[in-house]
Amino acid sequence: YIDTGAMYRAVALFALQNGFIDVDFFDEKALIQHLDKINVSFSFNSKLNTSETFLNGKNIEREIRGITISNLVSKIAKIKEVRAKMVELQREMGKKKGLVMDGRDIGSVVFPNAELKIFMTAAFEIRAKRRFDELKAKGDNTSYEAVLKNIVSRDDDDTSRTENPLIKAHDAVVLDNSNINQEEQFLIVMNLVNEKLKS
Template identity: 55%
Template sequence: MKKITIAIDGYSSTGKSTLAKQLAKYLGYVYVDTGAMYRAVTLFSMQNGYISSEYFDKETLINSIPNIKLHFEFNPQLGYAEMHLNDVNVEKEIRTIEVSNFVSIVAEVSQVRAKLVEQQKEMGKNKAIVMDGRDIATVVFPDAELKIFMTASPETRAQRRFDELQAKGDDVAYEAVLKNVQERDYIDTHRDDSPLVMDDDAIEIDNSYLTREEQFNAVLELVNDIINKTN
């Protein structure tokens, strides 16, 4: 069976990673969470004092890019790969609201994007990959056979993120999560370098009222249609 590239873009907390993991596991494809890569760079910036609520030392971060080593390591118990920063598993640390508050700012840095896009293109050179992020269909894999753009209302996405953080034991208010979602939407769609936009060839999925199973089945049907046409 012919292998394809599946590019999934969309707003924060739309369940891009959940869908991508489901597809990759079902198809036997490689899954890459590009958001985790940007989150890891953000965590690195926080750990080294390059960014806070008062300032952002962008130049020092740019100069430190050669010192940032990222790789995914498969966790057989979870069934997917986890993010490692300089050989340390940071999967839990990068999912906090603190990292979420800064990740869109760090992702605006052109030099950071250039470095990560280079790595992402290399990961997908042999196809059979599901990658999710903000610019996968428009920048990383403009020739992807299937492009999905995911969206949902800010309130729906904030509630999902709030429930997720609460389940992890994080003490956070819904209003703070909603504010973070709205701010990230603005930054992601207004940055100069690779803003979040729906590619002309992408299929939009508003999952505000879809279950995970309904969403997965709908996209899997699209995948099968493309694979059957290319065989």
Template identity: 55%
Template structure:
């Protein structure tokens, strides 16, 4: 019987980390944790409390109220997919909007926010058999993960995918705004002092600029199966 492992998927924004992580977990019978959704939930909380907007960010207020933020995942019985709940409210769709995306990297750069969420993420992975995606999973959350992937693509390709996704959801956005969001998030994620986005030394790079979703998933699934079988030997 194959041993269960931890699969850590890191990479730039809008590279499809969540999609492939969800597919992989389903195929392997593993638990999937979308850490980006956790940071988005905190961002939504901060926006609703008026701690952050285009003109200011009241970091101290957010840090003070962190103990009152409860984030959990519950499986939707109809879709079989895990959805995010913020203080018992299903916010799965709300947190995916561009206005939340515009502030999430600033929220994720707050050390106390990262500390709170990293502790929760590490607890989720204590029994292994988990696929987790984010920005620092292979470097900070699970540096001992048996499989680490780092996903990337050009900013143009990522913006085009994200734009189409938002338009398909009925959001009124421009491609220019989406591209700016992608570039800005790359800069903030890569230059923040606490747990910046970087590739773990032993991570496998997946550049999906020219890959279809099926090609990407097939490549990653083969890598995962090889690692799992190797661990079982």
């Protein structure tokens, strides 16, 4: 499982750590010049039963999930050179097949010929509540209102950007998970996978 949003979050963290970006400042040229110094990878943590994100060999999973990075990531994701590098890495990972890749342009740009594309969506308020609960469980004191504002803003930024905007691929199956739990989602997705395997 590859969370491609985590890749852009990793780049945002790199930019923040190197002084290329902050809330009211962004040196795009400096970041572009340092893209070759960024290596994003994933490793499965069997104890936690989850995939973790690494930046230049360091586990950054916790660092990239806070509201600070959430507020910066759309600025990073708009940059053509950043997107080109991430898409190249994602396509390289996809060569191995047998992969679930989650991201805002996976079905439309990265793998337009993927065997199965699912466009997962949910109401803003529900997404915000889920994210707020995740952050709270990790000890982050960000308010629900700040999380909601961030989600609405990121969706707006990502759907209106010129470089690989967030759109539903024409052949994607829409799955609105606003009112279903994870187990129900899993069963729906597995049915879709099994249908594809039969065809």
